[in-house]
Every structure is written in structure tokens, then in C-alpha cells.
Amino acid sequence: MRLSSISRRALVSLTAALVLTPVWAQSPAPIKLALIEGLSGPFGNTGEAVVRNIAWAVERVNARGGVKTAQGMRPMVLERYDSKGQSEEALSALKSAIDDGVQVVLQGNSSANAAALIDAINKHNEREPAKRVLFLNYSAVDPALTNEKCSFWHFRFDAHADMRMTALMQVLREDKQVQSAYLIGQDYSFGQAVLREAKRQLTEKRPDVKIVGEELHPMGRVKDFLPYAAKIKASGAQAVITGNWGNDLTLLVKAAREAGYEGKFYTFYGNALGAPAALGDAGVDRVIAVADWLPNVPGKASEAFYQSFRQRFAKPSEDYVHVRMQLMVEALSQAVEKAGSSDPVAVALALEKAQVSMAGQTGTMRAEDHQFQQPLVVGMMQRQGAPGVPFDVEGSGYGFKVVRQIKADQARLPSTCKMVRPG
Helix, strand or coil: CCCCHHHHHHHHHHHHHHHHHHHHHHCCCCEEEEEEECCCCCCHHHHHHHHHHHHHHHHHHHHCCCEEECCEEECEEEEEEECCCCHHHHHHHHHHHHHCCCCEEEECCCHHHHHHHHHHHHHHHHHCHHHCCEEEECCCCCHHHHCCCCCCCEEECCCCHHHHHHHHHHHHCCCCCCCEEEEEEECCHHHHHHHHHHHHHHHHHCCCCEEEEEEEECCCCCCCCHHHHHHHHHHCCCEEEECCCCHHHHHHHHHHHHHCCCCEEEECCCCCCCHHHHHHHHHCCCEEEEECCCCCCCCHHHHHHHHHHHHHCCCHHHCCCCHHHHHHHHHHHHHHHHHCCCCHHHHHHHHCCCEEEECCEEEEEECCCCEEECCEEEEEEEECCCCCCCCCCCCCCEEEEEEEEECHHHHCCCCCCCCCCCC
16 A cells, blocks of 8 residues: 555654654753843833853753753753833733743843733742742842842842942042932832932941932833933932933933033942943943953953953953853752752752852852852942053943952841742
8 A cells, every 4th residue: 555645744744753752751841041031112222231141151052952950951041031121011021931941041120020020920930839830039239138028939139229329338438539429229129229228338438428409200101311311410429329220321421521510420230231331431440230240350251251252242342241141050050969950849948058159159049038248349430451450341441450359257237038939
């Protein structure tokens, strides 16, 4: 009996399936990571910059074969979910990610979104213990997230706002030229926390500094910061203290330059995403930024790490790398291997004890509140080629010279967290 062409194809397909199925069945499923981030809208460039960091970290894990578990070596897979920077969209993305079988959620570019995700994940994990997920946070730095809102399922790998402000104040405390300051920030939980802590620490450490202005502006909606810059200049402030990030920072510093403001900027994020280029020479010796790491941190390990990233992402516009995001993925990999599986409870218990190193930087997770403990650095904007500034930022010709290095135990702050662990 002759088989039709359709029958022959069906037989070949069935035979192939019978041969391949045992091999496929023995291959452990990948560990899915859901990056829930604003990948479009006013902060889309910030979200895409994060994608590059996490993707690079995942590539390194997979290049060594993946993560060793009891089921065998498992690769990591990074899935993108666009929250558009909105909490409602982030919650919708969380549901989609869980439906897609994700067990690890990554997010950071909004403390408001992070708070919404923590609450939703707490409720989901209690309601559906068979589908629990972990939340790894690389940038949402509202202190409340590891204090009164702490969660067993949430781990923060960035220094929170109070820790960053403490590091900045180590420099401002000695800057006796600054006698007046203007506080400006984005009007949401993080921006409010920055201004609150700035006032508290100025009162404690520089009571001689007069606060001549304090302002919160809508987040991601201001297109023209010239009116704000004019008020800053008119106030006579010798320094601006801001936690602004993304376009809200770039547009602010650009407007300040155009308005002829000649004071200093003490920032959380003034070292990237267009801010140095927007300021140009006006930022030299006047823009100070705090970070977990900067490209010009002295040391061969740090230099090799940065050059490796630049080889992977060669375009100047792609120059945005953070050690903490790499350490986060390494800590997850370490925890999965210690747990022997991707079970969220087992991984969380191992992650509480994580200690990881890269680029000369070592960090440890604090079990009591899931706040990563790591060194911090403060840098001042300089022209590339100046002493201590071999690398610039985003091809701008300007980089940040490290002016203060803060050890992890010096950056550590107490927590009010009352951690509730699953029974």
C-alpha cells in the first residue's frame, strides 16, 4: 500500500516525536524571570537600560551552563513585560507573568509600582501557595519597602533613599561653601522620602544650611522645567538636592543650565541617562552623584568589568551599567543552586544568606529586612581625562571622579521591619 504525501509527512512527524520526546522530557525547564518595567512612555529609556543590564547578567549565567539544580542544569530566560510606568499596568503584567509560569519578578524603576507589586504578591502567594513568586528589586528605594512594608517575598538590591542620602551628606557636610539649599523632587513616595530625609539630615549634620525652597512636581509630566529652574536661581540656593531620575532629572539640569544657575547639584542619579551631556561644562565640579558603583572606581577588577560591558554594548547611548543588577542575578543563581530548585520558599531562605562579589564589589543580603548591604560611592562630575576620570559617560566627554567611598558597614542603617515568614 502506497502512503499519500500527507500520510508520509505525518508518519515522519510522529516518528520524530517518538524519538525526541524522551530527550525533551529530560531537559529541565528554564527558570523564567519576568522584568516588569516601564519600557515605553516618559521613562522608557530608563527601562530599556535596565533590560540591557539584566540581559547581560543572564547571558553570563547561561554561558556557564545555567544554574545547577537537582533536576540538572537550568538556563535562565528573561521575559519582558511593559508596565508603561503605571501601577495598574504593572499589576496586569504581574498576572500575565504568573500565568506564563514565572517564579521570579524583577522591577525597580518606581517605588510606587514596587509597593503595589509587593502587596499583590503577598496576597497572591497566600492565596495560591502552589504558584508563589519572588520579587527582586534593583532600584525602588523608598525606605518603607524594607521597613514597615517589608515582605518575605521581596528583596531589595539597591541602597534605599536614606542610605543614599547619608552617603551624600558625608560630602555635603564638608562642603562649607554651601550655605543654602533648594529641595526638589518627584511627587510620589520616593521623591517625598528624599525631601523628608534631606531636611532631617541637614538639620542634624548641617544646621547652618538654610533651606530656601522645597518643591514636589508631577512625575513624568513636566516638559518644561524652566519655571522651576528660574525659582531655584531666584532663591539664591547654592545647592540643589534632588532624587529625580530619568527625563525628570535630565530636563531639570538642562533647564538649570539654560537659566544660568551656577550652584551645585547633589543627586541620586546625576551620573547617567543624559544628565552629564545636558549640563556640559556647567556640571564640572558642580554635579555630585551617589551610587553603588561608578565606572571610575579605582581598581583593576572594576575597570575590567566596565570594559567588558562596553564591549558587549558598544553604542554610547547604551552606556548604563550597574554592578548591583549583576550582583542581584548572581545572588539569585547562588540561591537557586543552594536550594537545589526554583521553589520560591527554598530560594528565598537561601537568598536571605546570599553573599556575592563582582568588579571588586561584595554585597550581602540582610535576612532581617531583605535589604542588600553593600559599599557606596560618591562622585563629582569632571571632564574625561582629568585625574581619576579615565572613562566618560555615554560618550559625553564627562565622567565622575570618585570623591568618597563608603564601606558597607558605614552605609548600613537600622530597620523597623517585622518580617513574617511562611509557616
